[in-house]
Amino acid sequence: MTTATATPPTPPTPPTPPSAAPARDRDAARRSRLRAWATRAPLLPALVFMIVVTQLPFVATLVISLFDWNALYPDARSFTWFSNYGDVLSDPDLRKSVLTTIVLTVSVVLVSLVLGLGLALLLDRRFKGRGFVRTLLIAPFLLVPVAAALLWKHVLFNPEYGLFNGVLHWIGGDGAPQPDWVSNTPLLAVEASLVWQWTPFMMLILLAGLQSRSPELIEAARMDGAGAWQIFRHLTLPHLRRYLELGALLGSIYIVQNFDAVFTLTSGGLGTANLPYTVYQTFYQAHENGLASAAGVLVVIGSLILATFVLRVVSSLFREEVGRS
Helix, strand or coil: CCCCCCCCCCCCCCCCEEEEEEEEHHHHHHHHHHHHHCCCCCHHHHHHHHHHHHHHHHHHHHCCEEEEEEEEEEEEEEEECHHHHHHHHHHHHHHHHHHHHHHHHHHHHHHHHHHHHHHHHHCCCCCCCHHHHHHHHHHHHHHCHHHHHHHHHHHHHCCCCCCCHHCCCCCCHHHCCCCCCHHHHHHEEEEEEEHHHHHHHHHHHHHHHHHHCCHHHHHHHCCCCCCCHHHHHHHHHHHHHHHHHHHHHHHHHHCCCHHHHHHHHCCCCCCCCCCHHHHHHHCCCEHHHHHHHHHHHHHHHHHHHHHHHHHHHHHHHHHHHHHHC
């Protein structure tokens, strides 16, 4: 006969002291912070480098813009608050340079977008040698800006041995006109140089947009009897709207700050001095450090406003791509 053995009851777990739970939470929070710092630690040298290279010079420029400071008279330096900004905004030469910058930027961006769209539509088709043609079309954007401007100034625009006048002489003979392109059409010469260099950039952005279209949607439109123009107008252009905006905004940011083409082709003369060249002229030729710094700060503020729109467009593109996926 088996006798059942009674299992002794398990003693109750003593309650956790009230002070132990907060201590455990503090330890967990401390370990979480340490892990976060360990993750971010490799980025700290890059952050410090970026601050030293970009932010400290901008802060110095901001401080200098508050002084009436001519480098030729360093002892006459005085603190003038925001009077330099008033001088910048009221100076007729600076206002003219702002207008030139706007005309230059708008014309270059619009023409580059139209030409880039045409080239993107061409490269979106399949044909023999497409990769080679794409490489050739991208090449102008890879050139150093000064080299591109020198190429246009001496190889194409030169009135004595330039290619344009050589073509005119080949067509019209000895009586053909031989214009001085830079002197006769200075702003157009600068615009042509920039359009040639920035069209490949627009082409790459728009080509990426074209290749992200849904092929099923295009095929369904063709089966419904839509022609090439109807597909382009009602499907391709609405799809490319964000890419067109992105190309226009990025191109505007870079072309507003362009200095190389104006300096190389015309040296700011003949009504082609844009805002960056005027800042350079004020700083290095007039030695007005305060005025030049104030103008530079205004250029940065304008670029930041454009960059804000760029970031919004890019974020909306990402949201659309995530929504499709």
